[in-house]
Amino acid sequence: MTKLLERSGLGEETCLPPAHHYIPPYKYCTIDAARGEVDLVVFSTLDDLFAKTGVSPGAIDIVVANCSLFCPTPSLVDMIINRYGLRSDVRSVHLSGMGCSAGLISVGLARNLLQVAPEGTHALVVSTETITPNYYVGSERAMLLPNCLFRIGGAAALLSNSPAKARFRLKHVVRTLTGAQDNAYTCVFQQEDDSGNVGINLNKDLMTIAGNALKANITAMGPLVLPASEQLLFALSFIARKVLSGKFKPYIPDFRTAFDHFCIHAGGRAVIDELQRSLKLSDEQVEASRMALHRFGNTSSSSLWYELAYIEAKGRMRRGDRVWMIGFGSGFKCNSAAWECIAPAADAQGPWATCIHRYPVDIPDVLKH
Incomplete structure (x- = not known):
């Protein structure tokens, strides 16, 4: 451990x-x-x-x-x-x-x-x-x-x-469930070990399954939020892959053209790393997720709200800004929501009130306690 x-x-x-x-x-x-x-x-x-x-x-x-x-x-x-x-x-x-x-x-x-x-x-x-x-x-x-x-x-x-x-307007909620596939259904599974101890088993294929669920989710979210230019590129890539039997790599739309802020489930360092790579996000765009993981750990379904609070505590939220929340869960599910800011927070009161001045912090690959 x-x-x-x-x-x-x-x-x-x-x-x-x-x-x-x-x-x-x-x-x-x-x-x-x-x-x-x-x-x-x-x-x-x-x-x-x-x-x-x-x-x-x-x-x-x-x-x-x-x-x-x-x-x-x-x-x-x-x-x-x-x-x-x-x-x-x-x-x-x-x-x-x-x-x-x-x-x-x-x-x-x-x-x-x-x-x-x-x-x-x-x-x-x-x-x-x-x-x-x-x-x-x-x-x-x-x-x-x-x-x-x-x-x-x-x-x-x-x-x-x-x-x-x-303060925010909910624009879209997109849910993707891949539980019909056995490997996705069992990749996060509550079970007993050989000694009868109950726990949650995280399968070694979890990141691959999460990546596939994310691709399906952004395929549904894309047409709702992306500008016409990105939708056209995505459509052309999709057609080319169908015609040429998948010889082209799938085009991942640039969601930075659709959203100003990203709240990625702080499920662990590997989850954040994979989404940053897949969505081609900058270090600042995943900062809220990494800092929430560092300060609070994986708080499960509430982690997205800690990240939103971080962005606001840093004073980065502006009226009209668009926020994309992305969550992963057992089943296996990838769910996302698009929000539009109506009125930013007037102050940094919230979970970050006593520590926001210390963040962001450098997080080494191996942290010696």
């Missing part, structure tokens, strides 16, 4: 739940401890959201929460409803088992519900991953990697079908 940590890209300020501070940790990974992590992460995030927006809990009409591996009874949304005394007619959904891309699935679901709701409806989207009960205690290398990467984190977003007080 030491070698994995040294090459992970994580810094020394990431957070693990209290139960993981003990040796051996599994004795303390109880249901009560997991609920305690929800209290710490989700409720503090929601307290902050209600304070910043001025929207009262009683004004919430829809709640969509996603937490992949911790699915208690009552559910996560029931815990939120109970804590804040939400109305009895609130529409609520808890998504589980959807992996690190579930945050954008939640956003897409909330958007669909808002489209058929009266104007002025408020939808609350909560994304987190409760890692307390999911510590792997075995010795399989492929199953140890999540122990090294995943950390405490969560985010909440308030969506509405009214433009009043809106």
Whole structure:
């Protein structure tokens, strides 16, 4: 695990739940401890959201929460409803088992519900991953990697079908699911090792599968956001490959012509490296992802929101700027969302408030602790 940590890209300020501070940790990974992590992460995030927006809990009409591996009874949304005394007619959904891309699935679901709701409806989207009960205690290398990467984190977003007080406009959500293929379905898989220890197995073909899912996703996203010149080049490349039986390399559109900022799921250094190479992004364009991984670790579905907060904390967001969020998750899924900035944040308050002045930092290939 030491070698994995040294090459992970994580810094020394990431957070693990209290139960993981003990040796051996599994004795303390109880249901009560997991609920305690929800209290710490989700409720503090929601307290902050209600304070910043001025929207009262009683004004919430829809709640969509996603937490992949911790699915208690009552559910996560029931815990939120109970804590804040939400109305009895609130529409609520808890998504589980959807992996690190579930945050954008939640956003897409909330958007669909808002489209058929009266104007002025408020939808609350909560994304987190409760890692307390999911510590792997075995010795399989492929199953140890999540122990090294995943950390405490969560985010909440308030969506509405009214433009009043809106800071971003959701333009598109594109979902790609490759689970019909066996190798894609099993590349991120919860299972037992030979000793009966439960963990998440990350297949060695994960990056190849993620690359194929990304290609399918950008093929669907491209026509929605790219300028005509890039669409024409992509179409000509596609036709040439069909006619000449794939003798030409596929043309990867220049998405820098469509977006000003990129939020790439901070799943690990290899994920960010691969997307930077595939999309031909500059170091500055993937800076938010690398710094989020360094400061907070892989916070699963909430990582994209930490990256958006980084861009705003750096003062780089401008009115009219376009943002592309790209998430990957088990199944295997590649989901993406396109946003347009309406009103940048007035200050850097948020997860980066106390440390943004120290970033960006240099991250060596091997970090000796």
